[in-house]
Amino acid sequence: MISQIGSIAISLAGGLISSSFIFLGLFKKFNNQTYLQVAERSILATSYCIFLSFFCLLNELLISNFNLQYVAQYTSYETPVFFKVTALWAGQAGSLLFWSFITALFAVSYIFTTLKKLKALKFHSYVILSFIFSFFIVLSNFIANPFEPVSSDIVVQNGNGLNPLLQNFFMAIHPPILYVGFTGSAIIFIMALAASISKDISFEWVQSIRRWSLFVWTFLSAGIILGGYWAYNELGWGGYWAWDPVENSSLMPWLTLTAFIHSSMIQEKRGMLKKWNFLLATSTYILVILGTFITRSGVISSVHSFTAENLGPMFFTFLAILILYTIFWFFKRKSYLDTPDKIDSFTSREGGFLYNNLVLILMCFTIMWGTLFPILSEAWDGNKIYVGASYFNQLNIPIGLVLLFLMGIGPLLSWNYTSQSILLNRFKLPFSVSFLSGIGYLIFSNSFQIYVFVAIIGVSFTLSSILGEFYKSYKKQKNSSNFLHSIVKMLLSNRHKNGGYIVHIGIVLLFIGFIGRAFEVEKEFSLSPGEQIYFSNYVFKLNSIKSEARDNHYAFLSEIDVVDSSTNQLLVNLKPEKRIYFYWNSDPEKRQPHSELDIYSTIQKDIYSIFSGYDAQKNIGYFKIMINPLVNWVWIGGVLMVIGSLFAFWPSRRNS
Amino acid sequence: MNKVTTSTLIIFVLIAGWVFYLTNIKKDDSLTVRYYSISELAKESNDIRKIKVGGYIKPNSINVSEEDQLEVSFFVYQNSDSVKVTYYGIRPDLFKDDAEVVVSGSYANNLISATELQTKCASRYEGDLKNIEKI
Structure with a gap:
């Protein structure tokens, strides 16, 4: 029953958003304010329908209605309530509805706050907003419908459950925080376009778009840092950033948005750089969609990616329309966006911001180039060329260092001229x-x-x-x-x-x-209980390996004494585990091994231990130890x- | 030329240089690595400093050294071609006969010395429902 309501609500949203287009068209033709108002209400009603269907899906997840394919796939009776909620964005269909949900939240607050003050932006904002909405509503209705029932000839006794790797607090919360950043950048996109098209860039507009940008930036940053924190503490390869396409996709819009926050300050203070700011504000959302296209279409394989459905062409079309629309209006409004004022000196605050902008954009471009290079080169001459972490590290380290210095130089410069x-x-x-x-x-x-x-x-x-x-x-x-x-x-x-x-x-x-x-240093080794190994000033002694059957997995528990060899004192007792989820499954392919880490973390360094494997016949454990200095500063910096x-x-x- | 124009010019030259550099990364094997198929590699007689290869582990070809548990050799096959691989390190969880692997390393004398070994895991959570009853 509830799932039908959800399904109807999402179709109804489709009808409502079409009516918004119709009334926007009527307004354009007859210039009657009533039509604009009806369009506004259609958009609001669309948002409310999306809210409704979102809460319907939430309800179905909570009551474990396994008649729905999505619910059966991502939850089971055993899934804790918290992870039943987070299953909302664990899969393709749910995450797309979740995306629409946040877009709707933003749309409602944009209409009720910003557009109350900046009335001139209404028409074009509604046009773009309706377009964005209709894209996601089409996806939820026809391509990835979360209310799709299971096939009629089966009864689901229990769902599959959420991937144990995803059953981690930080994993559960970082995608929604990132999504808030991603979808929020749509508002910045809309504001930049609407103001330029209606030739109504005012001081209030600059202040307002800056406020939105800060809000979005906060969420993007928090999402990226939390994602790294999860990878470091759960995934077990000892790092927090791997230049994976999905990570790059979140970093690229972050870079352009960071650039925009700085350069829009020049516009706020001196009314300059309108064209440049237009490009930065619009490219942030475009990069978000590019990133979504990369990760959801399967064109680039990545550990994070969802299985590809027919989303690729859809996102590509959406992306192409956004880009063409932006370029069209950029050239059409070029003279309007032109500002006579020029920067007087490069040793000024504005000059500093400009350098910062160039460096950020260069970094963004370098990352984009590396991320897309495998596709580009294969299209070019058929050779698959992989771009590894070494590309991103070698090229971004020098750029990053320039940025670091600029952050110190900036505050020393005055406006206009120093x-x-x-x-x-x-x-x-x-x-x-x-x-x-x-x-x-x-x-x-x-x-x-x-x-x-x-x-x-x-x-x-x-x-x-x-x-x-x-x-x-x-x-x-x-x-x-x-x-x-x-x-x-x-x-x-x-x-x-x-x-x-x-x-x-x-x-x-x-x-x-x-x-x-x-x-950073690391060592892989095999030890039997009672043996020890010396590495990087520490002695690692394996005391024992025990096994234990637990609620949803089977665990091998190791116990390693870490002795500081300079003082000969016991530093810590590390207990990394090797777990087998679904160990009862007769099909070995369905069992899922997982290494649960143990980290001894201090402000100077982390001792990171991974129990990689266990050979029960020979009673040998395989371990990897990493000494990672200063990692905690990344988290402290992120929080700050x-x-x-x-x-x-x-x-x-x-x-x- | 005033100072502002000179600075602008310098910036443009730097950016152009950077972009030119980026378009040529293919030649720099410290930054990129080319992907070979097994059949391509089987025909290759020259040594290659950096490669990436994907294929399946040949059944019964895994050979773990008696002295050092971390030392392993195996064959990777694709259709009828296969190449020998040596690797030192912990093997991934799903490393076994017929598992799909991606190997990175160097190629010399018809042998891959792998520095990186990844198994491709079949995604267990997308797709088929497990606990079902047909009616």
């Missing part, structure tokens, strides 16, 4: 700090790595530059005797700017984590980035 004497004066502190830390590296490290050397200088330069800025504003604010009070007052005095600086400190901390990767951007985002809403 005179040489002021510049020299401001450079004193960061320059001397970074000089000293560079010397420190040369003296204290026993091997020289150029990137590490440059990164250490960059980190100390940028950190001291930002902290110096904080100190300056602190001194200006300082009037009460209470230190904490003054700090808070200083931070609150300009939340926008200070929020940005907090984000930058977070990124600098990320770089500290990245430096750690240069010192999110805090900083929330800090910048909240007050601006209250001010308006």
Whole structure:
């Protein structure tokens, strides 16, 4: 019953969105405001239908209605309630409905907040919004319908259950957070196009689109970091970033959006760079759709990808229309977007932002090129060329380092023009700090790595530059005797700017984590209980391997003593496990082995242990140990980035 | 030329250089690796510094060294062609006869010295429902 309602609601959404097109057409022809209003209500009603069908699917998942193919495929009676909820986005059909659901949430809040103020954008916003909606509604109705019943000749006694790898808190929450970022970028896309088409770029518009961008950026960043956190703690290859096509697809829009947040500041302050900003704002959503096309069409294989249905051509068409539409209006409105004002000097804040933009876009392009290269080269001459992590690392490390320095230089530059004497004066502190830390590296490290050397200088330069800025504003604010009070007052005095600086400190901390990767070491070995092995200043002694049948898996439990060989003291007792899910299944193909990691984590380094396999006949365990320095700084930096951007985002809403 | 134009020019030259570099990454085998099929490789008599090959593990060809459990050799086949592979390290969970594998490494004297060994796992969760009764 409920599933029928859901199914009807999603078809009804299709009817409603068509009516929105009709009334938009009528409005265009007769210019009668009533038609526009009807179109608006159609879009709202479409959104409500999507909400309804979303909650119907949620209900079916919770009550385990295995008459639905989707519910039977991704949940079982044993699936915990929390993961029954997260099964909403575990598969193709559910995740597409979930995508529509978030789009609908954004649409409703966009109509009720932004469009209440920027009335001139209504018509074109509705046109684009209706187009985006209709695409996803068509998918949910005809290509991947989550309310599809199982075939009529079978009865499902129990569902398949959610993949145990996905039954992890961070796995469960990172896709929806990313989706909020992905779909939110549609609003930025719509705003940029609608304002340019209706030639109504105002100061309020700039402020509004910036607010949306910050909001979307926060979610994109949080989603990317959480995805890395999950990969590191659950997947068991010891890293948090592998330049997988899916990861790249989330990073590309993040880069263009980051660029937009910076360059739109120039538009806010000086009304410049309208064309450039138009391109950045629109390309963010286009890259989101490109990424979705890459990952869902199966054109590039990836660990993350869903099995391909006939989504590829659909997404490709959608993508092509978005691109052509954007290009068409870009050229049509080129003269409107032209700004007479030019940048006076490159040693100015604007100049700094421009460099930052170029570097970010270069990085985005490099990543896109590497991600698409296998397809491009195969199309070109039939040779399949793989682009590995080495491509992305080798090319992005230098670009990233330039970015790191720019974050330190930016705050030292003034708007319009910075005179040489002021510049020299401001450079004193960061320059001397970074000089000293560079010397420190040369003296204290026993091997020289150029990137590490440059990164250490960059980190100390940028950190001291930002902290110096904080100190300056602190001194200006300082009037009460209470230190904490003054700090808070200083931070609150300009939340926008200070929020940005907090984000930058977070990124600098990320770089500290990245430096750690240069010192990672790993070893694979086999041990029988009682044996030990020496590696990287530690002795690893395998005490025992026990086995245990648990609720939904069979586990081999190892126990490894880690002894610090310099002090000869027991550091930690690691207990990585080898698990076999569905071990009762008579078909060995259906059993699923999984290595449950154990990590000894400190602020300096992680000792990461993987129990890779167990040979029961010979009683030999296979292990992999990795020593990963400074990984925790990545998470700390990530948290700080999110805090900083929330800090910048909240007050601006209250001010308006 | 004023300063702004000079800087713009320098930036453009740098970007153009970068883009030119990117279009030529195919020749740089520290960045990219070409995928070969087994039949292609079986005909290849030259040594290749970096390759990636996909195929299936030939039944009864897996040979684990007695001295070191991490040392293994096996044949990868596709249709009637096969190539010998040696590998040192932990084998993936699904490593067994007839498993589909992707091997990366170097090729010399008709032998692949693998540095990376991946098994392709059949996705267990998409597709067939398991606990069903026909009516």
